[in-house]
Amino acid sequence: MRQSSEIKFNVGSDDERGTLGEEMTVADYFAKKYKRTLKYPDLPCINGMAGSRNQANSLPMEIVKLVEWQRCFRPLDSVQRKLVTTMSSAGPNARYQQIMGYVHDPRILPAPEVIYRAQQQEDVVEHVSIGKWAIRDHFYTVPDIQKWAVLYFADEKPNEVVINVLNDLFYFV
Structure with a gap:
């Protein structure tokens, strides 16, 4: 040009x-x-x-x-x-360095809202504080879980702690 x-x-x-x-x-x-x-x-x-x-x-x-x-x-x-x-085009090392270079300032997420309802009532919105909220007699009807999966994203193979957690999950299901 x-x-x-x-x-x-x-x-x-x-x-x-x-x-x-x-x-x-x-x-x-x-x-x-x-x-x-x-x-x-x-x-x-x-x-x-x-x-x-x-x-x-x-x-x-x-x-x-x-x-x-x-x-x-x-x-x-x-x-x-x-x-x-x-x-x-960029090499894998350059892409890895670019991804690892992303830095975001930390922030505190807003407290979640829990939405539930008692039987035959309107939805109740409860703001969670300190990880607690009252749910006595306020449940949706929850379906049974037919299938589920665990995804493990890490650089190395699962260690003994991860395997034990998975075994405990399988035991309770």
Whole structure:
């Protein structure tokens, strides 16, 4: 991708007659034709197409406005494909370091609300304080659990404590 201060073309050329016009850069063309000095002449130009002639136009990035959800129907060239692949790929170590680098400030979660109802009554919302709430005679009808599972996420194999907890769970079920 070349900069607007580098891309040159012939202004006023007539390809049918073979005449060449004045050669100038994209940045100079916008300064002369539109009286607009580019703020960022070192940015690369966008390749646009001019109508039905399929004539390539190099447009400075700062003057182009993209419509939301606008797509490019032309496939990427080899340099662009390589750039996309390079920018979107990262090694496992880099990804691990990025994930482990996420740090959030600790916060105290608000106390939960317990919603229950006595038979034939409206829902009762109780705010839990110090881990206790009154639930005497206030239960939903709970279905039996037919199947259940335990997921263990850790770097190492389950140790003896984890195995004992699982065995106790199986014993009570």
